[in-house]
Amino acid sequence: MVAVEVQTMAEDTIFGKIIRREIPAAIVYEDDLCLAFKDVNPQAPVHVLLIPKKPLPQLSAATPEDHALLGHLLLKAKEVAADLGIGDQFRLVINNGAEVGQTVFHLHLHILGDRPFSWPPG
Numbered sequence: 001m002v003a004v005e006v007q008t009m010a011e012d013t014i015f016g017k018i019i020r021r022e023i024p025a026a027i028v029y030e031d032d033l034c035l036a037f038k039d040v041n042p043q044a045p046v047h048v049l050l051i052p053k054k055p056l057p058q059l060s061a062a063t064p065e066d067h068a069l070l071g072h073l074l075l076k077a078k079e080v081a082a083d084l085g086i087g088d089q090f091r092l093v094i095n096n097g098a099e100v101g102q103t104v105f106h107l108h109l110h111i112l113g114d115r116p117f118s119w120p121p122g
Contacts, residue, residue, distance in 0.1 A: 025037040028084065029076065033073075034050060034053060034072065035050075035053060036049065036050040045114035046090070046111070046114040048080060048084065048111045049111075051108045054069060057105040058105060059096045077111050084113070093110040095110075
């Protein structure tokens with residue numbers, strides 16, 4: 001029962017609405033499994049969000065069934081970064097939970113680049 005409630009929650013996020021084209025987004029990549037679009041509040045000159053079309057609320061909710069999807073997302077992040085002109089110089093961020101900055105509970109990867117970054121982040 002909990003898994004169904006979590007899945008419904010992810011489907012009802014702003015990202016679910018973007019996937020269903022209920023609200024507009026500046027889409028830069030799409031395939032059968034994922035969608036990438038420009039962040040509306042960019043933290044770098046290049047800031048794109050890559051989301052799975054499957055309504056997965058956060059990385060810690062992934063199961064072994066999501067193995068191929070997670071690998072697909074990482075490989076597509078590399079391709080999207082190259083397509084956006086930042087090549088292999090980018091930061092990839094996944095926030096997992098509200099206390100670490102996740103505000104939309106639909107798994108998403110932040111692809112950030114085209115400026116220097118420091119360590120540690122945040």
